[in-house]
Amino acid sequence: MPPDSTPAALAAPEFSTASPPGLIALFVAFAKMSLAGFGGVLVWARRGIVEQHHWMTPEEFNETFALCHFLPGPNVVNLSVVFGSRFRGVAGGIAAFAGLLGPPVVIVTILAALYARFGEIEVLRHILAGVSCAAVGLLMSVVFRMMMPLLRKREPVSLVALSAVFIAVGLLRLPLPAVLGVAMPLSIAITFVLRRKVHA
């Protein structure tokens, strides 16, 4: 939003009804979402931003998330910065970023210290082993869910790209920058050419 904009209701018809949040509100809102987010913050971010505070419509949220999803890096972190800066400029981005990461980093650092101290205790070893097995299962379920739309569409190009990256990184254990240095331009170029063909 331009800084010279007049009252929220007039200036931003594309935003939802609530007034734009202040810096402290941004920090607190993202801290809450983050601390509620076991096994992923995204669900809570949607709930907080769209349903609870009405800061965005579902469409705006999806659009913003789509942007953050194709950019590299942790999605929710990107989302916090893009979201915060949309309302309060750079300071808003920093406030949301700090709210999202500050409190959980403190908690995780304490857990890290406890793990460094007690990680070799037999009982804890067993518990952590059990948790990591389940956590791997959860990750696999996410991969499966994301793959379903691609499998349904049966697009050979995306399935080949998916498998090639999986083999290069998962089986051959090649360095990620090298793999993506080849795969990204290639995939973008092929997608571009195919789209042009469809439109021609």
Next chain:
Amino acid sequence: MNAENPVWSLLWTFGLISLFAVGGGNSAIPEMHRVAVDVRHWLTDQQFADVFAISQLSPGPNVLIVTLIGYSVAGVVGAVVATLAMCVPTAVLAYGVSQLMARSSHASWPGLIRTALVPLSIGLMGASGLILALTADRTWAAALVTAIAALLAVATRLNPLWILLAGGCLGFAGFI
């Protein structure tokens, strides 16, 4: 730059990895494992599986696995540096791109790039699943727990936290 100082290594390692984390933090797990376990020997295989478990159990974004790796390398400073290195570069990039897109909101290239990158990110997350399964599932019982957790998460709307806790209980009971 002092190559001997582990804090610099953390900064450099995770700053670089973040830029290649296509589709989110979990896509970068294979590279984190490669660098932290195989190249730099910061963690053992088992410790890597442990910090992954702890990062999933704790609140906040899943990317905080880097906080745990950072702590094990250089204490509290390492934890903070690793987290910022992983999150700040891409946050700045996201800010820049969002400003750019605000000006040309109907451009078609974002959709094109997304279509091109989604399969890559799924391939990377699949690789994450494989690498973590190889470190965590050392017994048939463990692999069974992973399979059941995956099935439950796909087929039900159960809160993931319960699945993790159930895994912990099975571990505590000595099943794994």
